[in-house]
Amino acid sequence: MGLKRPNHTVDGMSIPIDRMPRGGPDASWPNRLFETGRLEFTDRYDVSDTVKQKVIGTLERGGERFGTHRHNAVRVLKQVADIANPKILEIGAGHGRLSAEILARHPTIEVTVSDLDPASVDKIAAGPLGANPRATVRVIDATTIDAPDNAYDLVVFAAALHHLPPKAASQVIADATRAGRKFLVIDLERSSTLGLFCTPMMMGFIAAVSLTVTPPSALPPFLHDAFISRLRSYSRSAFRALGAAADPAMVVEFLPGRSRYPPMLAVLYTRPQ
């Protein structure tokens, strides 16, 4: 465990990482207005599992319908293409569909599927992934990954980094690049200030698309979390600053392409040797 720990200061900037705006150290003041400290239902302990699973179920079905899980699995497999029997850790797996796609597309890959929420982990364990001999299903907190250094070839975190405030997000980057040298973050990219201003109008579009995959009863909690997600999403300069706070020498690459529903950016963090 002798690797570098986060220094919590944005490299070259005087803003401490715990006060960095979601728009990054260089965010304009209007952009900073469109932030919230409010938690999504899936992050709250006072919200029932039934409500949380409505959100997770909508993400699962939306990702199936629009090919997001498949697209993300291809992104993951490209990163381990030169390794014979790769070992992957998925954190924040929610429903586990990304890990299921990864396993289906590679004959020998082994995947540890995890989430912080025990209800999600129990549900995954009770389904096909729980019975797959190449899958291990566990509760893991992404900020303190319970695994030895270099235990995995790649750690992946999809649609989830924005759930964490900047200091915790930089801790995740530090710990994920300790447990596996490469860390693939797939997440929403923060909109422009104008785009953020239009968030209430965007919600109508998101509602219409979501209703094609989810029952009306799941729509209110899903829209609640989708609204907060937009305001908590990180910009590219924020993704860079989070990496620098984890380790000033962290290599941060934005991979080409984007998944649909929701459109997500892929950021690869590689720990320096």
Ligand SMILES: C[S@@+](CC[C@H](N)C(=O)[O-])C[C@H]1O[C@@H](n2cnc3c(N)ncnc32)[C@H](O)[C@@H]1O
């Ligand atoms: C929006 S869901 C994404 C689910 C799935 N990865 C997907 O792409 O649809 C975010 C997930 O991150 C999980 N999460 C939030 N904070 C976490 C943490 N500190 N450690 C592990 N998982 C976390 C939540 O429980 C939730 O399942």
